[in-house]
Amino acid sequence: MTSLSAIYVDDEMPALELIKNYCSSIPELRLLACFRQAAEALEFIKKNDVDLLILDIQMPEISGVDMVKMIPPGKLIIFITADPGHAAQAYELDVIDYLVKPVFPERFLKAVQKAVDYQKYLESSNLQDYIIFKSDYMVNKLPIDEIHWIEGCGEYLKIVTRFKQYMVLQRLNDFLEKHDQFGFIRIHKSYIVLKDHIESRNSQWAILKNGKQLPIGRTYKDTFS
Structure with missing residues (x-):
């Protein structure tokens, strides 16, 4: 079982006590310490192995955002x-999740589970049946079979599923290089699909099992040979 060592930093005592109680009920989480001052937490990180930082953003002297910029990558x-207006800053710092007070136990558990899943993903040398990526200000875990197709949009790519679309800051070539072990193939300069999801094809179109038709680029016809 993957276990994460964590600290929590918040200048409000009621919030500290609440999150401390939440942490105590999560087996995969070891809360090492709580701090009301970011400076004390920074000193603790220098001397201890900490996997996960749970941080309030609005704190005196050193904010949560500034603190993240001061720790090792x-x-x-x-x-x-308490302020949802900080979401853009959270996105830039590539955080696991972003919670708005009041935080309820189910939502906190979901955020911690994302961190646990992401750590497992980083540590595992085996193939997984899902991908993890950042979109909509948070890290998302998506089963491979839910992906219908992936479309390139310049510096971004759009991951299309049955119920939702995700915009991800990544190029198609980079995605394919990282995840080609799952059976993704490029059929057009703008499209990647799972080979197993192709029902049939002709000289111009690939017809997916869900009925969607995607164009086959001239330079990618040999992909199917």
Whole structure:
């Protein structure tokens, strides 16, 4: 079982006590310490192995955002704040999740589970049946079979599923290089699909099992040979 060591930093004592109680009920989480001052937390991080930082954003002297910029890269971050206007900053810092107060236990558990899943993904050398990516200000976990197709949109790509579309800051070539072990193939300069999801094809179109038709680019016809 993957276990994460964590600290929580918030200048409000009621919030500290609440999140501390939430953490105590999550087996995969080891809450090492709580702090009301970011400076004390920064000193703790220098001397201890901390996987996950749960941070309030609005704190005196050193904000949660500033604190993230001061720690070594690679730490998992969950922001908690009373102001939803900080979402853009959270996105830029590549955090696991962004929670708005009041935080309820089910929502907090979901955020921690994302961190656990992401850590498993980083540590595993085996093939997984899902991908993890950042979209809509948070990290998302998506089963491979739910992906209908992926469309390139310049610097972004659009992951299309039955119920939702995700915009991801990544190029098609980079996505394919990272995930080609799952059976993704490029059929057009703008489209990637799972080979197993193709029902039939002709010289111009690939027909997916869900009925969607996608164009086959001239330079990608040999993909099917």
